[in-house]
Amino acid sequence: MKEYDFGLSWSSNETEYFIDCLKEACREKRLSFIWISNNNVREIIKRLEASQIRLRFLLDTEATYNKVRDSYARICYAVKDSGGVVINDPDRTKTAIDKANVHYELRNLGITAPYTVIVRNWEPSSFRLTDEEKANLGIPFVIKPASGYGQLGVVRDALGSIREIARARNFDRGDNFLLQEKIKPIVLGGKRAWFRTFHVINQIIPCWWDDQQNRYEHVTYEEFNTYRLFPLAKIVSKIAAATRMIWFSTEITIDKKFDQTRFLAIDYVNDQCDMTAKSESPNGVPDAVVRRTAKRMVSFAYHFINQKLSDMKYTIWLRGASIINIRGLGNPPAIFRQESKLPQKKKRPFLRKIFR
Numbered sequence: 001m002k003e004y005d006f007g008l009s010w011s012s013n014e015t016e017y018f019i020d021c022l023k024e025a026c027r028e029k030r031l032s033f034i035w036i037s038n039n040n041v042r043e044i045i046k047r048l049e050a051s052q053i054r055l056r057f058l059l060d061t062e063a064t065y066n067k068v069r070d071s072y073a074r075i076c077y078a079v080k081d082s083g084g085v086v087i088n089d090p091d092r093t094k095t096a097i098d099k100a101n102v103h104y105e106l107r108n109l110g111i112t113a114p115y116t117v118i119v120r121n122w123e124p125s126s127f128r129l130t131d132e133e134k135a136n137l138g139i140p141f142v143i144k145p146a147s148g149y150g151q152l153g154v155v156r157d158a159l160g161s162i163r164e165i166a167r168a169r170n171f172d173r174g175d176n177f178l179l180q181e182k183i184k185p186i187v188l189g190g191k192r193a194w195f196r197t198f199h200v201i202n203q204i205i206p207c208w209w210d211d212q213q214n215r216y217e218h219v220t221y222e223e224f225n226t227y228r229l230f231p232l233a234k235i236v237s238k239i240a241a242a243t244r245m246i247w248f249s250t251e252i253t254i255d256k257k258f259d260q261t262r263f264l265a266i267d268y269v270n271d272q273c274d275m276t277a278k279s280e281s282p283n284g285v286p287d288a289v290v291r292r293t294a295k296r297m298v299s300f301a302y303h304f305i306n307q308k309l310s311d312m313k314y315t316i317w318l319r320g321a322s323i324i325n326i327r328g329l330g331n332p333p334a335i336f337r338q339e340s341k342l343p344q345k346k347k348r349p350f351l352r353k354i355f356r
Helices: 017-029 041-049 071-081 090-096 099-108 131-137 162-169 221-226 230-243 287-305
Strands: 002-009 033-036 053-060 085-087 116-119 141-145 155-158 177-181 194-200 203-210 215-218 247-257 260-265 315-318 322-325
Touching: 002 017, 002 071, 002 287, 017 033, 017 287, 033 041, 041 053, 041 071, 053 071, 053 287, 071 085, 071 090, 085 287, 090 099, 090 230, 099 116, 099 177, 099 230, 131 177, 141 162, 155 162, 162 177, 194 230, 194 287, 203 230, 203 287, 215 287, 221 315, 221 322, 230 247, 230 260
Parallel strands: 002 033, 002 053, 053 085, 203 315
Antiparallel strands: 116 177, 141 155, 141 177, 194 203, 194 247, 203 215, 247 260, 315 322
């Protein structure tokens, strides 16, 4: 049986900066690498299910679990069933990506979210908002599918008519929908206080994210302290604890309502983070964040494969290579693994490195 240390599900055949970073990190750690794309996905499935090959670690960017017979979802389960690790674990992901489910979980954890009305998929197209719901939502408000991604099916400026809500729901009649209060963020240092914060294994990486221009900027140490942005990390760590997701991003904004400043979780869990780099697109993630994410994934895979994982603590990574250890975030989610099915690789003393 042929074994691969690190697998990447990436449907395109075009190399991006993120893939180059993953390959480079695998070479440094001497981990074998396999790229699963549309060209070879069917063959990989056959070989996995026939036990001709084994993947020890899979980074998935493609699986669609609510799509029948999705090839990439099938690969995720084949890797998991053979004792490998999948980021993110397929069973955890199926629950976490449903915003209607996560909304109540976060509310129970004390995380503030915009006022929300959930419309279930079995409710009729004649669904009407009550006067109280209209007052709390305000006009305009946002309509979004519970399992949507990439801003597909989102209505940003809904006015509340029956026809408008029914039309939005037609995007996916099998999905639940969220009607949410539209948030106007405060301004900090000339920037809209809207953030996309990444959760990468046990490290939290906060970025400014202009929701109007779709532009990223890595938060600096000075900004983190000056604007007291610790709640960004607290919210993300709570979402991770509730969903047990390892790699995701979430949108968090700060507004002021009734003379009180609020940190609000907007989009909960965005799995399969878009790692297009800023050097590749003006709307891309800062190159340093892309590179950091790739290195941490490979480093984690190396430590998992060699069974060197220990209790991990959260750190926060800020621009300028500042790594902060802050108490009060709890522990990152544990990784699913079946050690009895996944034999340990031979140790390579010259590759030893402390995992941070």
